[in-house]
Every structure is written in structure tokens, then in C-alpha cells.
Amino acid sequence: MNPNSLVSIDDLSKEQILQLLETARFFEEHPDHKILDGKVVATLFFEPSTRTRLSFETAVNRLGGRVIGFSDASTTSSSKGETLKDTIKMVSNYVDMIIMRHYLEGAARYATEVTETPVINAGDGANQHPSQTMLDLYSILKTQGTLDNLTITMVGDLKYGRTVHSLLMAMKYFKPTFRFVACDELRMPREYVDFCEKLGIPYEEHTDFSKEVIDSSDIIYMTRVQRERFSDIMEYERVKDLYTLRNSMLDTSRPNLRILHPLPRVNEIAYDVDENPKAYYFDQARNGLFARQALICRALGIDVRKLKE
Amino acid sequence: MRKTDKEMAVAALESGTVIDHIPSEALFKCVKILRLADMPHKLTIGNNLDSGRLGKKGIIKVADTFFPESVLNRIALIAPTAVVNIIRDYQVAEKHPVTLPKQLRGIVRCGNPKCITNNEPMATIFESDANDSSLIRCHYCNHTIQPDKAEIL
Numbered sequence: 262m263n264p265n266s267l268v269s270i271d272d273l274s275k276e277q278i279l280q281l282l283e284t285a286r287f288f289e290e291h292p293d294h295k296i297l298d299g300k301v302v303a304t305l306f307f308e309p310s311t312r313t314r315l316s317f318e319t320a321v322n323r324l325g326g327r328v329i330g331f332s333d334a335s336t337t338s339s340s341k342g343e344t345l346k347d348t349i350k351m352v353s354n355y356v357d358m359i360i361m362r363h364y365l366e367g368a369a370r371y372a373t374e375v376t377e378t379p380v381i382n383a384g385d386g387a388n389q390h391p392s393q394t395m396l397d398l399y400s401i402l403k404t405q406g407t408l409d410n411l412t413i414t415m416v417g418d419l420k421y422g423r424t425v426h427s428l429l430m431a432m433k434y435f436k437p438t439f440r441f442v443a444c445d446e447l448r449m450p451r452e453y454v455d456f457c458e459k460l461g462i463p464y465e466e467h468t469d470f471s472k473e474v475i476d477s478s479d480i481i482y483m484t485r486v487q488r489e490r491f492s493d494i495m496e497y498e499r500v501k502d503l504y505t506l507r508n509s510m511l512d513t514s515r516p517n518l519r520i521l522h523p524l525p526r527v528n529e530i531a532y533d534v535d536e537n538p539k540a541y542y543f544d545q546a547r548n549g550l551f552a553r554q555a556l557i558c559r560a561l562g563i564d565v566r567k568l569k570e
Numbered sequence: 571m572r573k574t575d576k577e578m579a580v581a582a583l584e585s586g587t588v589i590d591h592i593p594s595e596a597l598f599k600c601v602k603i604l605r606l607a608d609m610p611h612k613l614t615i616g617n618n619l620d621s622g623r624l625g626k627k628g629i630i631k632v633a634d635t636f637f638p639e640s641v642l643n644r645i646a647l648i649a650p651t652a653v654v655n656i657i658r659d660y661q662v663a664e665k666h667p668v669t670l671p672k673q674l675r676g677i678v679r680c681g682n683p684k685c686i687t688n689n690e691p692m693a694t695i696f697e698s699d700a701n702d703s704s705l706i707r708c709h710y711c712n713h714t715i716q717p718d719k720a721e722i723l
Contacts (some may be wrong), residue, residue: 366713371710
């Protein structure tokens with residue numbers, strides 16, 4: 262296993278997270294630093310994910326590296342029955358780093374264990390997606406000027422939404438206050454509520470996406486409520502529009518409020534919100550590039566502080 | 571049964587291992603975890619015996635066999651009350667409880683069908699959950715399992 266591999270945001274200390282955010286800021290200011298000249302990076306996408314793959318590949322390209330890989334496992338030997346271990350060991354012979362997305366949970370951890378080449382997890386099933394969390398943290402830091410003492414409201418599918426779970430865990434270092442807004446079927450799982458209890462993180466659970474909640478938030482993190490998550494379709498029909506954010510709901514919100522969403526958005530944020538300066542989701546996606554440049558450098562053991570000198 | 575008879579039953583082994591105070595419902599899982607089905611030695615398995623502590627208990631006696639401690643400790647997963655007696659020359663030479671190892675390798679199947687361990691030829695690894703010590707957590711996919719509900723491989 263390579264110690265620079267990254268499977269989960271939990272693998273990072275507070276100092277490492279802050280260092281990565283500082284590196285992301287550096288790359289935002291200097292996006293085309295050719296520090297990967299001569300390096301080859303594999304993007305192994307066993308499950309299609311256009312946004313994440315393009316963002317990682319752009320990050321490598323902007324850093325001057327080259328990319329090999331695939332975006333669909335059906336074109337690879339895994340469709341012939343090759344094990345993940347064999348694919349990883351084979352690709353390790355060719356490249357300096359592997360960025361992997363897989364539909365099976367735990368695939369990323371396993372991949373790190375069978376190779377000495379650094380591996381970055383670009384999502385393993387419903388399990389972990391640390392680069393998303395890094396870009397969320399970077400977006401919060403950029404828009405609020407700090408990560409500390411913020412009130413963060415998470416809305417929508419809090420049961421299956423891995424982005425909110427990872428963000429919740431990563432925020433533990435920064436004294437947040439949480440609001441969880443969801444219907445009963447999709448409320449925040451017990452283990453994350455217990456996590457807040459255990460660490461003394463204040464939180465409130467709401468089923469109503471009310472004005473009071475919106476007006477006292479610094480960050481509203483919206484997620485998509487998916488029909489297939491419901492055992493009862495009637496229940497879906499009942500709640501699907503309850504957690505839709507409309508521009509008029511933001512009239513008396515805090516000036517520093519920003520709306521985040523991991524995208525793709527369907528109908529949980531009305532299109533009239535897009536013109537509101539508090540809508541931040543497209544900039545958030547752009548921040549993914551800088552956060553991923555920082556993660557790539559860390560995986561390759563490149564100390565960006567030296568570049569600045 | 572009088573106490574002396576009980577002691578006799580245990581001591582009747584000349585040499586080997588007696589595992590006592592196994593909760594009845596966990597007995598056959600212990601048999602599986604210790605791979606006793608493949609064992610060539612004399613083997614006695616008792617279940618639903620009266621127990622002051624547990625109500626009903628199970629007991630396993632294996633002649634001429636001394637398991638590594640790391641193997642015996644695996645049964646702590648489902649039988650934390652179990653007590654191991656090492657018998658030498660008809661006497662209890664050692665007696666100790668079982669303690670759950672930090673890591674359980676290749677013992678428990680992950681209950682998550684989308685876990686990598688259910689889709690690759692590899693060993694499962696479970697660890698005690700950091701937030702809730704009554705649960706074990708898959709090292710790979712983070713799925714948690716109640717030990718008494720675990721499927722033994």
C-alpha cells in the first residue's frame with residue numbers, strides 16, 4: 262500500500278485537510294503548473310461518471326501529465342471476468358498514479374492494498390467519494406472565509422446521500438452547527454446523528470424546509486431526492502416538492518448564505534435560483550478542478566509549498 | 571446434575587481443549603468458526619445444558635487439540651461469555667476467557683451484496699466499530715453488522 266493513497270476523507274487529519282485546501286487555492290491562482298511533466302496517470306472508471314472523470318482528467322492535463330484509462334468497464338477485460346486485483350496490478354506497471362471509480366463498495370480500499378502505486382478513490386459505490394468532500398470544503402472556505410462556527414443545513418436525501426455523510430464527518434474539526442431537513446423516509450441515519458451527539462456537535466432535525474431554517478443558515482447543501490429510494494411511490498409523490506428551493510425563499514436569508522449542490526440537479530433547485538448570487542453550485546463544480554489538482558499532487562508526494570518559493 | 575459430575579465430565583478428557591459457557595444459540599456457529607467438522611480428533615458437543623449464568627449453554631470438548639489463542643478468540647464474536655479450559659493429564663492446566671481480536675479475517679461474510687468482498691476472491695476483514703462497540707464494521711465497505719446476526723464463512 263502506498264501511504265499517499267486516498268480512500269476516505271476520514272483518512273486525512275485536520276492539518277492534512279487544511280494543507281490540501283491551501284494547495285487548492287494555490288492552483289486556483291496558478292492553474293497551469295506543469296509539475297506532472299513526464300507522468301502518466303490512469304483513470305479507471307468501472308462505472309461511468311462524466312463529471313468526476315472530466316474534472317480529474319482536466320486536473321492532470323492542466324498539471325502537464327498524461328492520461329490513459331477507460332470510462333466504461335464493458336470495454337475492458339473485467340467484462341471477461343478479470344478480477345479487480347489483476348486489473349490494478351496490470352495497470353500499476355504502466356502508470357505513476359491510479360484514479361479509480363468503481364460500482365462496488367470497498368473497491369477503492371482493496372485497490373490500495375494490492376498495489377504500491379498511489380490510488381485516489383473517485384467514488385466506490387455508495388461508500389466514499391473524498392474528492393467531492395474536498396471540493397465541498399474548499400467551496401465553503403472560499404465563500405465564507407472560514408470553515409469554523411458555520412451553520413450548515415443539509416436538505417433532501419440525507420439517508421443515501423454519501424456527499425452529506427462525508428461532509429458531516431469532515432466538518433467535525435470545525436465546530437459546525439447542523440440542520441438536517443428531510444422527510445422521515447430519508448432522514449439522516451442514526452449513526453451520523455450519534456456521531457454528532459458523541460462529538461458534541463449541535464444539530465437539529467426538521468421535516469419542514471422553513472423560512473426560519475433558511476434565514477439562519479450560512480450554507481444550504483441541497484441534494485437530489487430520487488424516486489427509486491422510496492418503497493412507497495405515494496410517499497415520494499407527497500414529499501418530492503417539499504424540499505425544492507425557490508428564489509423567493511431566499512429573500513430574507515443571510516447575505517453570506519451560499520447554496521451548494523453536488524449536481525446533477527433535477528428539480529430540487531428551481532431554475533430561478535441560478536441567477537441569485539447566492540447560488541454557488543456551478544462555481545462549486547469548478548472548484549472540483551482545484552481540489553483535485555491538490556489531491557493529485559499529494560498522491561504523488563509533490564510538495565506544492567516548494568513551488569511557491 | 572451434581573457439580574462433581576459436571577467437573578468429572580470436563581476432567582474426563584485426558585488432554586485437549588474444553589470450551590464452556592457458550593450461549594446455546596451460538597454453539598453451532600462456534601463449531602463452524604473453529605472448523606471442527608474437519609477435525610479428526612474425538613469431539614464432544616453438548617447443547618442446551620443448564621447454566622446458572624446463561625440459562626442454557628453449550629459446551630465443546632476436543633481431545634488432543636490445542637488451538638492457537640488467536641483462533642479461539644474468534645468465537646468471542648458470537649460467544650463473548652465462553653471460557654476456555656486447557657486440559658493436560660486430566661487436570662485443568664489453564665483457564666481463560668475469550669477476547670475479541672482487533673481484526674477478524676476471513677470469518678464473517680459482509681451483509682452488503684455490493685461489497686467488494688462478495689465479488690472478488692478475497693478475505694473479508696471486520697473490525698470493531700469505533701462509534702458503537704456492539705457492532706463490527708467491514709474494513710472495505712463500512713457496512714456494520716451485529717455480531718450475533720453475522721453469517722460465518
